[in-house]
Amino acid sequence: MSSSPSKTFHAAARSKADRPAPFSIRLSADERAYLERKAGNRPLGRYIRAKLLGDAETRRKAARVPAIDYAMLGQVLGVLGKSELATHLCLLAAAAEAGRLELAEQDRAALKDACEDVREVRALLVAALGLKSGGGS
Incomplete structure (x- = not known):
């Protein structure tokens, strides 16, 4: 997040102050x-x-x-982390790559895409909350 909520609030208040008074x-x-x-x-x-x-x-x-609900975004990120969805998908993908799990090539590609989608969702949530990514899944 590039500016603090306080700075954003004060900038919005100044722009409203420049408007003529309502009738x-x-x-x-x-x-x-x-x-x-x-x-x-x-x-x-x-x-x-x-x-x-x-x-x-x-x-x-x-x-x-739309108003940004930081608490809700934080909850979504927390649920995503607690679900260990990314970890389980990556384990399945690794098992498929190692031959321990029989999957058609199309299914293997879909599994890799799902792993990337989860990583992207996590990255977007982290960015929306203004956090620094700690790496990981």
Whole structure:
């Protein structure tokens, strides 16, 4: 991870501070209900903006960046490690290579691919968590 969560938070806070203050308006319950009915499944703010400014003023929808759940990623990495899936796959592959396990060439290749897939998943999880890989499986 190149920047700390604190730096990321402060950078995001600064960028939000540069935006103009929102405009608010008080509505009665009946007025709000009427506007919500007119808006249908559109967000109320977008409906009101379109009515006030016309369709010429269209805002681009912000791309949603999924939140990173570091705890969940850590759990996934932990389960992957506890399962010893990579170790067992590598043992099977080694037994197949040594001739102790009879496998067709296609199955042997699939087993090697599975070993590589597990290594790649582990590497991606380690990178996503900002950890240094300790090698191993």
